[in-house]
Amino acid sequence: MDHLQTQGISLPRLGLGTYRMQGDVCRAAVESALALGYRHIDTAEMYANEDAIGPAIAAAGIARNELHVTTKVWHENLAPDAIRRAFDASLKKLRLDFVDLYLVHWPSRSMNLPAVFETLMKLKEEGRTRAIGVANFTLALLKTTIEDIEAPIACNQIEYHVMLDQSKVKNYLDAKGIPMVAYCPLAQGRAASDETVMKIGRKHNATAAQVALKWLLDQKGVAAIPKASRSESQKANLDALKLTLDDEDRKAIAALPKDKRLVSPGFAPAWD
Template identity: 80%
Template sequence: MDHLQTQGINLPRLGLGTYRMQGTVCREAVESALALGYRHIDTAEMYANEDAIGAALASANVPRGELHITTKVWPENLAPDTIRRSFDNSMKKLKLDVADLYLIHWPARGMNLPAALDAMMKLKEEGRIRAIGVANFTVALLKQAVEDVGAPIACNQIEYHVMLDQSKVRGYMAQKGIPLVAYCPLAQGRAASDETLAAIGHKHGATAAQVALKWLLDQKDVAAIPKASRQESQQANLHALQLQLDDEDRQVIAALPKDKRFVSPAFAPDWD
């Protein structure tokens, strides 16, 4: 498994996303992933599954130093004292003393971003967080965090897949050495049925989903966290790492329309 080095942490480039997985389904999915060799597990307080993940981590025979656990604070909890309470609750549910990566899940309109980041940096200074980052941040918000506040942003987690162009924000992140963690890397399952990707996969003895995932992971400073509750899907995503796309494949994928954003809630920032 390749890793990305960012702000003092080693981030496995392929992780397990857990959104909309809860209870026994979530616990068993995490246990399965860890048994297969996954070491990067992504969650958030909003997912209401940190307790299930904590149970899976507690039962797994994996040294803590090998694991990378990301969780996130919900936008309504971005006041400094609320961030600390949210973090404490997350750690209690995850049964952890230290989070590897703690993210602002979504920017909130009217938020005091400097104060929020300062609260997160204090937790980092206390040794309770190894690195901090953001999710769903635009270039303008990243500039505020990096240039105005001077926060050590370890990643920006955003929707990114073969159907969505993210070159604008990726360009800025590249300038600042900030990795991208792609959520919905399979376009919420739509990549699996794309005929163009399926044709490329057929050439390599792979699936369309594996092609879409490897296209992301072939890019510099990009990690991906596909959600997969079934062991077969988790294994297939791992096997995507062995796929070798050629220049022709990449040209064909580059020509696909890239204007499909599938996650855009009412409170989302102005992506443009």
Template identity: 80%
Template sequence: MDNLRTQGISMPKLGLGTFRMQGDACRAAVESALALGYRHIDTAEMYANEEPIGAALEASRVPRSELHVTTKVWHENLAPDAIRRAFDASLTKLRLDQIDLYLVHWPSRSANWGAVFETLMRLKEAKRVRAIGVANFTTALLKTAVEDIGAPIACNQIEYHVMLDQSKVLNCLAAKSIPLVAYCPLAQGRVAADPVLTEIGKKHDATAAQVALKWLLDQPGIAAIPKASRPESQQANLDALKITLDEGDRKKIAALPKDKRCVNPGFAPDWD
């Protein structure tokens, strides 16, 4: 498993997304993923599953130094005191002494970004979190965080897959040497039925989803966190790493329509 190095941390390029996983099913999914070799687990306070994830992490006995755990603060909790309370609650639920990566989950139009990032940087200085970052940030918001405030942003976690063009944000991140962590990397299952991806998959004895995932992971500075609750799906995502896409495959994927955004809540920013 390749890792991305950013702001002093090493993050496996393939992780496990846990959105909409709950309770015992979530714990079982994380336990199976860790047993298969996953070491990057992604959660958030909004997912309401940090407690079962914490139980799974504790039960797995994987050395803490081998694990990368990301969690996120919700956009309604971006006042400094609210961030600290949310962070303390996440740390307790995850049964950890330190979070590897703590993200602003969504931008808020009412946020005082100077105060937000000062609070996050103090958590980092106190060694309660190893790195801080953002999710769902546009290029304008990235400029505010990185250039205006000087925050040590370790990643921007955004929706990215073969059906959505994110070249503007990608170029901005690359210029700042900031990795992109792709959520919804399989377009919420839509890639599975795509005839072009299916055809490429047949050539490589793979599924369309594996082709879509490998396309992402082949890109420099990109990690992906597909949600997979069943051990077979988790293993299939690991097996995607074995595929070798050629230039012809990449040209066919480049020609796919790239206008399918799956996640666009009412509080989302004005996308670039």
């Protein structure tokens, strides 16, 4: 498994996304993924599944320094005191002494960004999170965060897949040496049924989902966190790492329409 080095942490490039998985289903999925060799688990306060992931991690018995755990603070909890309360609750549910990466899940129109990062930096200084970062930040918000506040963010986690162009944000992050973590990397299943991607899959004796995932992981500075509750899907995603795409494949994917943003709630920022 390749890793991305960022702000003192080593981030496995393929992780397990856990959005919309809860309770026993989530616990079983995390236990299965860890048994298969996954070492990057992504969760969030809002997913309401940290209390299932904690026992799964404990049961796996993996050395803590071999495991990467990301969680996130919800956009309604971005006041300094609220961040601390949310963080304490997350850590307790996860049954961990620290997390590897703590993200602002979504920007908020009412947030005081310098105060947010001051609080996150204190959590980092206290050793309770090894690194801090953001999710769903636009180019404008990234520039404020990185250039004005000078926050040492380890990543920006955003929606990214074969059907959505994120080149503006990616080019900026690349220039700053900051990784991008792709969520919805399979376009919520749409990539698996796209004729162009399916055709590439047939050529390589692979699935369209594996092609879409490898297309992301072939890119410099990109990690991906596909959600997969079934062991078979988790293994198929791992097997995507063995796939070799050629220039013809990349050209065909580049020609796909790139305007399908699937995650844009009412509180989302004005996208670049």
